[in-house]
Amino acid sequence: MSTWTLTRRDLLRAAVVAGAGAAGLGGIEIVHQVTTSPGLAGGTIGAVRRVASMCQMCTTACGIIANVRDGRLLTVEGNPADPNSQGSVCAKGVAGPSVLYDPNRLLYPLKRVGRRGEGKWKRITWEEAYTEIADRLRAIRESGRPEEFAFQQGRNRSTDIVARFLDAFGTPSAFNHRALCSLNRRAAILSTIGDSDWDLGDFENSRYILNFGSNWAEAHQGHIPVAIRMMRARERGAKIVTFDARLSNTAALSDEWHPVRPGTDGLIALAISHVICAEGLWDREWFDRWTNYPAEKYAEHVAAYTPELAEAESGVPAEAIRRIAREFAAAAPRCTTICNRGSAAHRNGFHNDRAITVLNALVGNMGKEGGWCWHPMSAWDKKALPEPGPIAPKPTARSLIAEAKDWPLANAWQGNKMRVGEIVYLWIKERRQQISALMTYNCDQAWAWPEANLVREVLADEDLVPFHVCLDVMASETSNLADIVLPWTTYLERWDIDSRPPQGLVDYVGLRQPVVAPLGESKDLREIFPELARRIGGGMEEYFPWVTQEEYFEQYFAPVPGGFAHMREAGIHVDPAKKPNYLPYEKELTAEELKGTRTEDGVIHGPEGAIGVMVDGVARRGFGTPSRKVEVHSQFVNDRGREADRTISPLPVYEPIPGHREQLAQGRLIMISFKWNVHNAHRTMQSKWLQEISHTNPAWLNPATAARLGLAHGDWIEVTSYRPIDPEVPRGDGSQVGSLRTRVHLTEGIHPQVIAIAHNAGRTTGGPVASNGRDRATLPGHDSPDYARIWWAGSLSVAQNDILPIYPDPVSGQQAYHDTMVTVRRIAGGT
Incomplete structure (x- = not known):
């Protein structure tokens, strides 16, 4: 296999070609930087009212200012008071109004009148919806089996109210998507430093940054806040080196991009460690003082992980690894790493991220300015801002699915709910746990989950899931399989207390508040859950004593100087007495x-x-x-x-992905997924502004790979996926999962053994914009004039999730998104 390295000049040229060819647009994230503000949040300019709030178009939750006139949202801009995003907002944030005013939004409660999935509904009142839901849930609670009520959530930015309701009900069956996102990374960090499950490199002050598979310029949990600091570091002369299987926009912004075989990031980190130890480039004094393992013994451990071994496995030249190791160590302590799903979303992801984390300890940069840092709080300071009482006790009932004991590091740390979300529907199908009622919230697992066809099969089965309530802004594949659909407010119409891991290493707190009145009859959980609690009764109502949401937040923000009124005005509060979390x-x-x-x-x-x-x-x-x-x-x-009767090395190691070498030798490829810079899971494809920018997802292939397969740019191909050949994972029998048809996009920006497909496409439900004009659902509003405005109707859009196998890492349960083996063949037809 050939190996190569691209310099920054090569990267900038290649990124334009890769981005334009793949999506029909340049791959540039639109960032609006507020340099001068025409007025403070909370004020008015002429007839325009400026309201501070927080975005939720992606998980970064940037502070925003909404410009509102006569009760209608005009534009969204960044809030300079946000210490993370510092007045910037990305294209997704700017597009907020297109979701708020989407004509296909769910605005009224609906009840199914046909078979599940048939798309037949009738509009009902909130009184009818509340009565039926409360009656069902009350019967479950009074049966003494509260765990039979399951709550499936996606990106939950209302953690306080969700936990309060579920705890008051007494159910532990709360399923999140941690294993489909960041479980391996969090487990690696917790097991190594214990102080946090999230690293926050001090990028702005760093001189050298090693990036292992993190796409911070497009799709990172810290996205804009991280990108701002990375670019400032570059302006100050920092070097950024990226290891990634695909030429992302992040790779293009780096000084070097090294295409790697998926799952080998940890080996590269161990090989860099090998060089640092062998050449005495380490901070041995710090390592021996602050780690629990002697430096000499660790040097012996990494001696086997030579740059030559790393080259053979990853494709990165051995001499490049040696040079990078020397440069990284020379920059210490002002050097750091960043990693994410590119390193973690693998069968060996826990070990990959452990190796990367310990690499930082070798050069003694931990907790130092410009180094590898963290903060003990991933959100606001909950000791300074405690949740208003009374607080419900934690459930005593048990949930086999939520506990996920088959995976040693799932839920291993107190307070960290590391649910193995990808196995929920397989286990329900296997009847491992009775589910009498399911509530789905901001998730759309029937489209977004691996083996999404299995999820749809389970949700369609009324014997397996007797009652299903879906709460969301838009109709979706999941809502189409519900019994009752509740219209949820957008983030621009609701209240929240929120914040994200502080990139400046000082915690803060933010307020999400309605910038306009809720449209139609849409409601938020903060209104729905207290009402359901009162109707279910049995003591649940005691934990919801406030009359209005404003009353609740008056209590919550009482400790903040100026209280709730200040938060409504400014949107953000930072304690000026707090200092960055160095050392x-x-x-x-x-x-x-x-x-x-x-x-x-x-x-x-x-x-x-x-x-x-x-x-x-x-x-x-x-x-x-x-x-x-x-x-x-x-x-x-x-x-x-x-x-758990499983052997896990106590030291960082490299474990090859089972079956990969053999299958690669047979001509199969490794399929990976990625996000476009203007999309985020299922929440952005309804946006006409964003979907018009990016609405296709062809398969990226290296020209050398295409030549071997007899393929040309634009050819139609069938991609067939297979389950892992691995007895340690569910259904690890190598059987076929499914196939999809797409077109070839040729680019040098992909590893020759890899095929890459964006997962931000392939919707069939949610309105004509979300589905590129092919929405088959019949919910009210889907015959809107927007059909006529979709010039890209019928554009290529395939659902990759349907053919991704359920593949949890046996150590933690993290979904191995980037380890799927596929065959590719040319076909004559289109879709």
Whole structure:
């Protein structure tokens, strides 16, 4: 296999070609930077009222200012008060009005009158909807089996109200999408430092950044906040090196792009570690002081992971790995890594991200300015801003599906709900747990989940799911399989307390507030759940004592200077007394903190567990791990594996993906997925503004690969996927999953053993915009004039999720999105 490296000049040229050819547009994220504001949030300019709120067009949740006139939203811009996004907003945020005013929105409660999936509905009143839902849920709760009520959520930015309702009901059957997003990465970080499940590289102050599969310029949880800081770092001379199977916009903005075989990121990190150790480039003093494993022993461990081995497996030249290792170490401590689904969404993703995390410990950059940093809070400070009481107790009932005990590191850390979401519907089909009622919220798992056809099969079966309520803004594949559909408000019509991991290393809190009145009869959970609780009764109503949502937030924001009124005006609050979270492990414990403690093997224990560690004779806070040090060797992980009768290495290792070598030798390809810069899961494809920009998803193939397969640019192909050949995963028998038909897009911007397809396409429900004019549903409003405005009607749009197998990493349960093996053959027809 050929290997190559592209310089920054090559990347910028290639990115324009790759972006334009694949989607029919340039691959540039539109960013609106507010440099001067014509007026503060909360004020008015002429007839225009400016309202501070928070975006939810993607998971980054940037602060925004809505410009409203006569009760109608005109435009959305960034809020300069947001310390993360600092007044910027991406194309998705700008497009908010197109979702708010979409003529195909769900605006009234609907009840199914035909078979599930048949698309026959009648409009009902909220009174009718509340009565039927409450009666069903009350019967489940009074049966003594509250776990039979399951709640399936997607991106939940209303965590407080959701947890309150489910806890008050007593159900533990809350299924999130953590395993379809970031479980491996979080588990790797928690097992190594214990302080956080999210790293926040101090990119703005860094001099060298190694990027392992993170597409921060297009589709990252920190997106705009990270991109801002990365570009400032570049302006100051920082070097960015990206390892990724695909030439993303992030790769194009880097100084170097190295195309890698999927699943080999961890091996590259171990090979870089090998060079750093072998050439004495490490910060041995820091490593020996602050980790639980001797530097010499770790050097012995990584000795086998040579750059030559990494080249053979990944395709990255050995000499490039040596050079990068030397450059990275020379920049320490102002160097850092960033990784995401490109490294983590694999069968070996936990080990990949462990290797990348420990690489930072080798050069002693952890917690230092310009280095690999973190913050103990991934949201607002909940001690300073406690949730208004009374608080419901946690459920005592058990949920086999939610606990997911087949995976040693799923739900392994208290307070981190690492549900294995991709196995929920398979296990329901296998009747491992009785589900009497399901509520679906902002998820659309019938389109977005791996083996989505299986999800649809289960949701259509009234024996498996007797009652299904779907709450969402738009009709979807999932709502089409519900019994009752409730119209949810958009983020521009509802209340929330929200914030994201602080890129500036100082936590903050934000307010999402309605910028316009809710359209039609749409309602938010904050109105729906209290009403359902009162109707279900049995004590549930006690946990919802407030009369209005405003009353609830008056209490919530009481500790903020200026209270709720200030939050409504500014939208964001940052405590000016707080400093960036640099070197938290060096904090000396006070005499008061040391009262009543005991020290054993250097670890300082208080009444509730370890609180610090003796380092050079000084009692310091240390890290949040059992040893209070960076756990290069994780006994916790090893023990969890042994309890589950599974062997998990306590040290970072590289484990090849089972079956890949053999299948690649047979001519199969590795299929990966990615997001376009203007889309985010199912929430953006209804936007006419964004869908017009990007509405197709052909298959990216390397020209050398296409030549081997006898394919030319634009040819129609059939892509057939297979389950893994792996006895440690569900249905790991190598059987066929399914096929799709698409067209070939030839580009040098893809690894020769890879085929890449964007998953932001292939909708069949949700209105004519979402489905490129082919919506087959019959919900009210789907005969709108928008059909005539879709000049791209009939454009190529395929559902990749239907052919992605359910493939949880055996260690944590993370969905291995980028390990699917496929065959490709040329076909004569179109769709």
